[in-house]
Amino acid sequence: MKHILITGVSSGIGYTSAKYFIEKGFHVFGSVRKEADAQRLKTELGDSITPLLFDVVDEPAIAKAVEVAKAKLEPGENIAGLIANAGIHIPGPILHLSRDDMRNQFEVNVFGALSVIQAFVPLMRQTDSQKPGRVIHVSSTSAAIPLPYSSLYAATKSAMHSLCDTLRRELMLYEIDVIDIYVGPVKNDMVSKVSIYAERYKDTDYYHSITARLENALKNTIPKGLTEREVAKVLHDTLEKAKPKHRFAINKDWFNTWFLPNILPIRFLDKVLAKKLQLRPEDFAANKTKEKSTSSVGQS
Amino acid sequence: MRHIVITGTSSGIGYATVKYLIDRGFYVFGCVRTEKDAAELRKAYPQQFSPLVFDLIDEEGIRTSVKEVEQHLDGQPLFGLVNNAAAVVSGPIAHVSKEDMFYQFEVNTFGPLNLCQAYFPLLRGGEGQKPGRIVNVTSLSGEIAMPFLGPYSASKRALMSMNHTLRREFYPYGVDVIEVVPGRVKTGIIEKLNKVESQYAGSDFEEPMQRRMETAMEMREFGLEPEVISGAIHTALTVKNPKYRYVKPDLYFKGYRLPTMLPQRMIDRILGKQMRLLPSFLRSK
Numbered sequence: 285m286k287h288i289l290i291t292g293v294s295s296g297i298g299y300t301s302a303k304y305f306i307e308k309g310f311h312v313f314g315s316v317r318k319e320a321d322a323q324r325l326k327t328e329l330g331d332s333i334t335p336l337l338f339d340v341v342d343e344p345a346i347a348k349a350v351e352v353a354k355a356k357l358e359p360g361e362n363i364a365g366l367i368a369n370a371g372i373h374i375p376g377p378i379l380h381l382s383r384d385d386m387r388n389q390f391e392v393n394v395f396g397a398l399s400v401i402q403a404f405v406p407l408m409r410q411t412d413s414q415k416p417g418r419v420i421h422v423s424s425t426s427a428a429i430p431l432p433y434s435s436l437y438a439a440t441k442s443a444m445h446s447l448c449d450t451l452r453r454e455l456m457l458y459e460i461d462v463i464d465i466y467v468g469p470v471k472n473d474m475v476s477k478v479s480i481y482a483e484r485y486k487d488t489d490y491y492h493s494i495t496a497r498l499e500n501a502l503k504n505t506i507p508k509g510l511t512e513r514e515v516a517k518v519l520h521d522t523l524e525k526a527k528p529k530h531r532f533a534i535n536k537d538w539f540n541t542w543f544l545p546n547i548l549p550i551r552f553l554d555k556v557l558a559k560k561l562q563l564r565p566e567d568f569a570a571n572k573t574k575e576k577s578t579s580s581v582g583q584s
Numbered sequence: 585m586r587h588i589v590i591t592g593t594s595s596g597i598g599y600a601t602v603k604y605l606i607d608r609g610f611y612v613f614g615c616v617r618t619e620k621d622a623a624e625l626r627k628a629y630p631q632q633f634s635p636l637v638f639d640l641i642d643e644e645g646i647r648t649s650v651k652e653v654e655q656h657l658d659g660q661p662l663f664g665l666v667n668n669a670a671a672v673v674s675g676p677i678a679h680v681s682k683e684d685m686f687y688q689f690e691v692n693t694f695g696p697l698n699l700c701q702a703y704f705p706l707l708r709g710g711e712g713q714k715p716g717r718i719v720n721v722t723s724l725s726g727e728i729a730m731p732f733l734g735p736y737s738a739s740k741r742a743l744m745s746m747n748h749t750l751r752r753e754f755y756p757y758g759v760d761v762i763e764v765v766p767g768r769v770k771t772g773i774i775e776k777l778n779k780v781e782s783q784y785a786g787s788d789f790e791e792p793m794q795r796r797m798e799t800a801m802e803m804r805e806f807g808l809e810p811e812v813i814s815g816a817i818h819t820a821l822t823v824k825n826p827k828y829r830y831v832k833p834d835l836y837f838k839g840y841r842l843p844t845m846l847p848q849r850m851i852d853r854i855l856g857k858q859m860r861l862l863p864s865f866l867r868s869k
Contacts, residue, residue, distance in 0.1 A: 343682060377753055378746070379701055383643055386694045387686075394738070395685045402678055427745070435749030439693070442745035443738040449729035449848070450677045450737060456856050457788060459863045489756070530848050550748075550828045558755050568756040 287363045288523070289313040289353070291340060291400055292370030293333075294321040296472055297422060297515050301367060304516035306332040313353050313363070315340070315370065315400075340370050340396030346403045353407060360413045365523045366404050368397045369422040373437045375481055377490040386436060393440035397421065398447060409458055416459040420522055421448050422515075425466045425533055429545045432561060433494055445531075452530060463528050465518065468535035468542065469501075469509035492571050493562045500560065508537045587662055588821070589613045589653060589703060591640065591696075592669025594621035596771035597721065600810035601668065601817055606632045608818065613653055615669065640669055640695030641687075650702045661709030661716055664821045667696035668721040670740075676789035677734035685735055692739035693746070696720060700750055700761075707759050715758035719820045720747050721813070724767045724833055728843045728851075731859050732789075732796050751828065762820040767833035767840065768807035792860045799858070807834050 288305055292298040293314030302312045302325070312333045316322050322335035334356055338345035353363065374381070374389045401419055408417030423441045430438035445464060452462035482494045515534065522528045535542045545553055558564045588605055592598040593614030602612050606629050615636045616622045622635030636652060638645030653662065673680070673688040700718055707716035725733055726740035744763065751761035784793055816830040833840035843851055856862040 378697065378750060379704060379753070383694055383698055386697060390689055390693075390742075391686075394689075394742075395682050398677070398680075398685065399682060405678055430745045430748040430752075432749055432752045435746055435753070438749060439742040439745040443689075443693075443742040446726060446729045446738040446741035447677065447734055450731065450734035453729065453731045453852055453855055454677055454734070454789065454792075454861060456852060456861050457792070457863060457866050490753075493756075530852075554752055554755060554828075557752055563752065563756050565756050565758060 285311050285358070285361065287311045287313065287353075287357065287361065288365040288367065289315070289336075289363055289400075289404060290367040290369055291315040291397075293325065293335075294318070297467070297470065297512050298367075298369045300512035301369065301516040301519050302333060303329060304513065304520055306330075308520055310364075311356075313349075313356075315349065340400055341391050343399055343403075346399055350403050350407065353404075357407070360411050362409060362411050362414045362417055363404060363407045364414065364417050366401060366408065366417060366419045367422065367519055368400060368419065370396070370400075371422070371440075373434065375433050375437070377433055377485065377488065377494070378435045380485060380488055380490075381436065389436040390440055390443070393437070394443045394447065397444060401451065405455065405458070405460065408460055416461075418523055418528075419448075419451065419455075419460060419462040420519060421462070421464045422519070423448075423464050423466050425468045425535065425542060427466055428533070429542075431497075432557070432563060433490070433497055448531070461528070462530070463522055464531040465522065466531070466533035467510070467515055468533065468537070469505045470515060471506055471509040471511055489568050489571065493567070496560075496562045505537075505541070510534065510536050585609075585611050585660075586664075587611045587613065587653075587657060587660065588664045588666060589615065589636070589649075589662065589699075590666035590668055591615040591699065593625065593635075597766065597769060597810045597813045598668045599625070601666065601814040602629075602633065604811060604814035604818060610663070613649075613656075615649065640698075641690045643698060646695075646698055646702050650706065653703075654706060657706065659710070661713040662703060662706040664717045664719060665699060665703045665707060666719045666721065666817055666821075667699055667743075668817075669695070670721070670723075670736075672733075673735040674732050675735070676732060676784055676787060676793060679784055679787055679789070680735055688735040688739045689742070692736070693742045696743060697746060697750075704754075704757075704759065708757050715760075717821055717826075718750065718754075718759065718761045719764055719817050720750075720761065721764050721766065721817070722747070724765055724831070724840065727765070727840075730796075731855060731861060732793055747829070760826065762826050763829035764813060764816045764820055765829060765831040766808065766813045766816075767835070768803070769810055769813060769834070770805075770807040771810060788866060791865075795858075795860050808832060 288310050293302045294316045302314045305312050313336050315336045317339045325335050336349040338349045371393045374385050410416040426438040427441035427445050448462050448464040485491050588610050593602050594616045602614050611632050613636050617639050625633050636649040638649050671691040673684045722744050723740040725737040726744045729737040747763040820826050
């Protein structure tokens with residue numbers, strides 16, 4: 285039996301991947317934060333999934349989950365793959381985010397991901413009958429192209445880019461490979477989650493620009509995005525491939541969301557983005573005058 | 585007079601940069617952790633230097649420092665903020681604790697971000713004033729992750745990413761954000777590394793880690809003079825159209841071009857051999 289651990293399987297890419305790996309004959313350990321999600325997964329996906337109840341920021345709970353997984357493995361079996369998928373996105377203009385926002389964003393996406401990898405490395409080591417396991421980190425194209433209002437999220441993915449390099453080089457000792465996959469826009473409900481946040485910045489200069497960015501995402505980026513199943517397939521293929529690339533990007537609208545931003549001179553790209561996202565000095569000035577005129581109308 | 589706030593001025597690049605900028609007529613606020621760290625500079629330049637005493641972990645201290653600077657500026661805009669201070673947490677990444685990770689990022693990533701936020705109003709200036717610039721000093725380690733420097737490299741990589749978003753988000757205010765990326769510099773950073781070694785005795789990484797320290801010690805005499813980086817910081821602060829980043833590797837070809845150009849799997853093997861991280865080293869034990 286081949287075992288795999290996927291973090292954050294209650295929804296999204298994690299959930300779809302768990303399903304996909306089960307179809308391919310794997311047994312999946314899937315981390316969830318809530319007991320209710322654990323029960324739901326059991327009913328929906330059956331015996332091929334063993335939900336592990338932990339939050340990636342909770343080290344003692346991770347340690348307990350390691351014991352649960354260990355008990356489930358037959359002698360000579362290991363965990364063939366760890367898919368570090370769990371992540372959060374705290375959006376907003378950096379001027380208006382707090383140090384606690386920074387801490388939370390990094391604790392889940394970086395320190396938490398690392399804790400899980402550290403804890404499960406011993407179960408991924410080579411056994412008499414099985415090859416050493418592989419770590420696959422689900423990253424984002426924003427690690428290469430950091431966009432406004434996703435600054436902290438992009439920074440965590442960049443930090444993980446570096447950590448994946450370090451892990452790959454150091455875990456070479458155990459022949460545990462580490463692969464970092466930049467996933468482009470995905471068709472999912474992430475947007476409905478983030479659109480609520482725009483209202484929080486109603487009183488800041490960035491409000492119009494944030495709205496523009498969201499509208500652009502809803503209209504152009506998300507509809508052209510990958511499906512979760514396409515991502516799941518790539519994760520599976522990467523695990524099974526004899527010689528996977530250490531890092532690669534998957535993208536639907538490859539030319540516009542990957543090739544172009546990576547090839548343009550940075551200062552030029554800045555200008556393009558500023559225009560598109562209404563982030564130019566003249567945009568802010570125009571918003572100011574607009575607001576002034578509406579407020580004076582209100583007063584009269 | 586042009587005023588600059590620069591962090592981490594007790595030694596290394598920060599210390600050199602204070603002198604460099606003062607020699608060119610700037611007034612410098614140097615951030616240090618203790619009053620003692622600033623004593624020498626204060627004595628040497630009573631007219632052009634004032635220390636700001638706070639720790640990058642301490643948000644309240646950061647806020648207080650802004651008030652001090654604001655009072656001193658008395659309506660003038662701040663010419664520049666240089667995020668230079670950094671700590672180095674090293675160790676085998678499979679064993680580095682979460683506390684150590686937090687500390688590393690608090691100092692190298694969250695601290696600088698917090699300063700960008702806190703000093704933003706002073707940098708932006710008032711109506712009709714020319715906005716100031718931010719210079720973030722990162723590291724080539726953010727580009728090329730060397731074994732056993734995982735936490736440090738990751739924290740610098742995160743700051744590199746933030747440099748892009750800060751620059752894009754501050755663009756409408758005219759506050760430019762520029763990155764300076766130094767390679768190896770002759771500073772005391774290697775001595776700082778030495779202390780951690782014993783912590784990982786007994787792990788599979790003990791020998792590779794020792795090997796790494798040995799090479800680091802052999803190389804300590806090599807590297808750039810801190811003034812080279814000071815020059816890059818000065819350029820970033822003063823030229824009319826600065827580049828978005830200035831990369832200053834110690835060895836341009838061997839230390840920068842080659843490792844970023846070669847296939848990464850090949851670099852892995854070269855490093856693995858150098859540092860005894862190939863699987864065969866563990867098997868032969």
